[in-house]
Amino acid sequence: MTAAAPAATGTAVLLDLYRCMLLIRRFEERCNALFLQGRIPSTLHLYIGQEAVAAGVCSALRVDDYVTGTHRPHGHALAKGVSPRAIMAELMAKETGCCKGRGGSMHVGGIEVGMFPAVAIVGAGSPIAVGAALSAKMRGSDQVSVSFFGEGATNEGDWHEAMNMAAVWKLPVLFVCENNLYGASTRFEHAFSVPNIAGRASAYGMPGSEVYGNDVEAVRAAALDAVARARSGGGPSLIECRTYRLCGHSRSDACAYRPDEEEADWRRRDPLPGTAARLRAAPHDVAQHRLDALEHEVAAEVDDAVAYAEASPSPDPAEVAAHVYWEGD
Amino acid sequence: MTAAAPAATGTAVLLDLYRCMLLIRRFEERCNALFLQGRIPSTLHLYIGQEAVAAGVCSALRVDDYVTGTHRPHGHALAKGVSPRAIMAELMAKETGCCKGRGGSMHVGGIEVGMFPAVAIVGAGSPIAVGAALSAKMRGSDQVSVSFFGEGATNEGDWHEAMNMAAVWKLPVLFVCENNLYGASTRFEHAFSVPNIAGRASAYGMPGSEVYGNDVEAVRAAALDAVARARSGGGPSLIECRTYRLCGHSRSDACAYRPDEEEADWRRRDPLPGTAARLRAAPHDVAQHRLDALEHEVAAEVDDAVAYAEASPSPDPAEVAAHVYWEGD
Amino acid sequence: MAVLTIAEALRDGIREEMRRDPTVFCLGEDIGVAGGWGGAFTVTLGLADEFGHDRVLDTPISESGFCGVAIGAAMTGMRPIADVQYGDFLFCMMDQLANQAAKMTYMSGGTVKVPLVIRAPVGSTRRGAQHAQTLEVFFTHVPGLKVVAPSTAYDAKGLLKAAVRDDNPVLIFEHKLLYGSKGARSEKGAVMSAGEVPDEDYIVPIGAGAIRREGRDVTLVGKLLTVYRAIEAAERLAADGIDAEVIDPRSLVPLDRALILESVRKTGRLVVVEEDNQMHGWAAEIVALAAAEAFWWLDAPPVRVSAPDVPPPFAPVLEAEYVPSVERILAAVRALF
């Protein structure tokens, strides 16, 4: 278990990473507002605070690589390239949504950019990601497959079975653990008798590493490493990203189960200002107005997504039975 | 992962261990003959070759300690103290069987001696054993709980979830892996990317050790260790016992998937003659006629079990719906 | 007599049983965490304060595992009440429930018992395919399990207490729109199901159904949410002079066959209303029962008003087509006259 050392990232790349994180953040802040206004039904699991993980990992992927997301998938989907319009329309239950309004927040995805419908059954996405990697290997392609999951998912049997098969068959899989220290309201120490998740990789003879999940460069470096190994036939890896939810677990959750100091500490470690500061500092020396410009760009993109979703039609009630079975491309 | 050093075992104890192994061996040899004669229906998973594991582990247990057996449970049941009569009657589908003829070979047990009905779903017995340990702890008793399973079971999600909960709650559980190198016809190396099972304990912060499963003294020593730790609140342990099936996986299996040299090598390591030799040698110096006497005793016990089973009635067909729900003690 | 919501009635029932019997305990995910929610729908809220975290045990996210743990504890002198956050996750513990819990007593020839309670929320609440299913029939088909589905606060507490005292595995299905959960955990579209609950100890026997409305012309059978839809339909049918009887079986296994058959023999017409998919759904058994045992009394085909055969859709406009509406019930009933 070796912590990946942050590689020097070029300014252009770091700007892209920051933009991706910013898009996720602003997109979800808007989702939350829309939810509270009742314009998004059901429930929401927001990714706020964890943006560096999806941004860093997906920056190491090709569009034809595969990703399985979780019940908290907006960040995974945006980072993998699903359009904000299609996601927002889905959250608003519109026919133009990435799941045509059938899936909802917990199942957003976009197979055209390699993201499966997100799996909201904790742990169940990992074997599916392994299957995509097996398929890539059998088809002789060099695609890799990424399974995103929270630390809590590593106590599910499916995760264990997936880890073992990926290792036994030496498949091109990245197991990316987003360890945000809580599974719903349950603290890490309460559900584990080990200090970290990375160490569990040894039960499968798989390399496991722990990185600081709020450091987008460190995440990207670890992902680049693992992706290179996977593409070249070196087999799977587990990367544990230590991060924190700067929001509730789902809809209106006040997080009363988390100590204030802990929350305050992690607010200070918010990956967005952190990354912005790096951009402003040497060697990047990015001027504030360029970051402001990014803010405007992203705000416009989110506005556009909301406008698109609002203007989109709801599914036709007469179509309730559609799409249960495959109806052709 | 430390291999338990064989402790010096007193002659009386070693004789008991040998007698237990002998009973399992002769009992199952008879089962096989009866099966081939069609007097035992269905299928049989024999324990021949692995006797030292059940004998060694159960010798470290009290009658009120718990055991979950597998699809290969005759050895577990006999070693835990279920009567040969009740087991043989069950195999012959008689009303006097330990499951009243409802369970069959794969579900033998005897709750009066702490053995649950054996679980034939690979891996599924482990969480149940953990539950019994949780119950013991909650009731303030010092009972321990043993989960027997094959190495193949450690690729099932249930096993992983059970290991984690036992470790997190520091429960008095012994996870006893009977690594006989094959899961059905599948070789260990084919289903694992790690050299052993014991190492998997580290994924749960649990002590794991590997012992030579055909050395009944080594198994007993490791079990005594783990049981003492469990009883005194020290939590669970995983013990991997390396052993070998000296018989087919189930009914008429010629084991064509196993190399002849490997089989020959393990036949030479048959735990029965091995243990007998130790008994005859110093410091035990047990005379051959005493071992012969044991043979006769055990043969008589098996004859008695068969006679009892043969003489017992079949279940009453009118009673087909009985025992689906609890009918009282 | 206090007026309680179903969530409160269940909580009181659990509290009283835990006080009465030290072998009763709860386990599940996020049920006892300080500052947490008391399970996904507040049922266990506050119980850890009285009974401590050993008896209100928060588990890792391991459904199959903690179900097996509950089985092992149940066979060795304890009476676990396992909490499943969403019924949909029962599939994750299906082997432990259907192959282990349900069969242990039988496989042992009646020598071991499994006094286990499993509580699971069901029902469509805009959460989509993996968080909104209605699942009773997957378990009513498994011999060895008992299954109850309370639709009132009185029944919820009484059936829970009966389940805890039963020596067999009992599944309690609870409907998300009937909990009456408050505050942050309240549900859009919730139905008011709060009702009077006696202060003194009582149980509702498992196996006894209830007539929610007496009628002469047609028998409506519903469960959980559809009981309320059926009652509303009955009131509206009264206006056109159709006098509908509404039956709530409450217990699905064992089922109060006599109550249903008696009603059908009286009215000569049967409409079974359920939220689950129609094909091979729970309602099929009720219709098959009536067709076989009340055939000569039937004046019209026994029919079902169920969800279409699709996973629970996310979009509210589609969900409205999924959950049987009062209008669909009215149409089905009128077609029989």
Add this chain to the structure above:
Amino acid sequence: MAVLTIAEALRDGIREEMRRDPTVFCLGEDIGVAGGWGGAFTVTLGLADEFGHDRVLDTPISESGFCGVAIGAAMTGMRPIADVQYGDFLFCMMDQLANQAAKMTYMSGGTVKVPLVIRAPVGSTRRGAQHAQTLEVFFTHVPGLKVVAPSTAYDAKGLLKAAVRDDNPVLIFEHKLLYGSKGARSEKGAVMSAGEVPDEDYIVPIGAGAIRREGRDVTLVGKLLTVYRAIEAAERLAADGIDAEVIDPRSLVPLDRALILESVRKTGRLVVVEEDNQMHGWAAEIVALAAAEAFWWLDAPPVRVSAPDVPPPFAPVLEAEYVPSVERILAAVRALF
């Protein structure tokens, strides 16, 4: 035309599909091991010799895991055929089947497909509660899955090929007593189901039932083993002048409703025979269908001959009470006249 057992017909079907389409592959436990058995019932025996171990992939003992793996492979251009050693283990992969495979296409708004085949043996063969269940109804109730149950060698091969070419998850239920497995894997009490199978490529369309015997007086519907029991009963009924029609749906989802309804409307009587437990079993849907759609044609109550509501017993004397016998079918039919 060769005469093949069902095991041989399935094997040929798999072989031909694997030759035809390089994306077709098999995975499961002990299916390709050299010196092994070709799965629990010899269906995949020898296939690894022709296609290698990459396309006849032996998995670790991880049912849920390899089901998920098959789903992931199916969504990305492959056509997996997953082998389950005993149908009872489907409960171990229930979440992957019912929550994932069945719902992926729907949850994605029809943007992903899951061309997956799962093969599972069912039926009571003296192995007891965890190795002898009949499980179709747990899956016929899940929208998004297709389910077939071939009772002849011709159908086994034809339905398997249709399943492999289908773009949805298809479960194939195979009966242990119908395989005709030979040698060490042969079954006591097996029924001769070998039959002629064309040498040229063909499929049996999913959704089309078959009439096994034409008759005017009563409709018997069976599946897998009970098709044979129903045919035998029909022959004996002919002796007392009762002319029974025997229907084998072959496909359970989609179901050939028209074929069943037409027959019931013709005969006016229905007896559904199945090996599974009666309560909420598969037969209930068939009875409910006839009661609702053929009510006015029925001359007698539509009834079921099923297994009693107990887990499969081990003792042969009890198992004989469990699996519907010809005598029980005869009694049920005669009671309708």
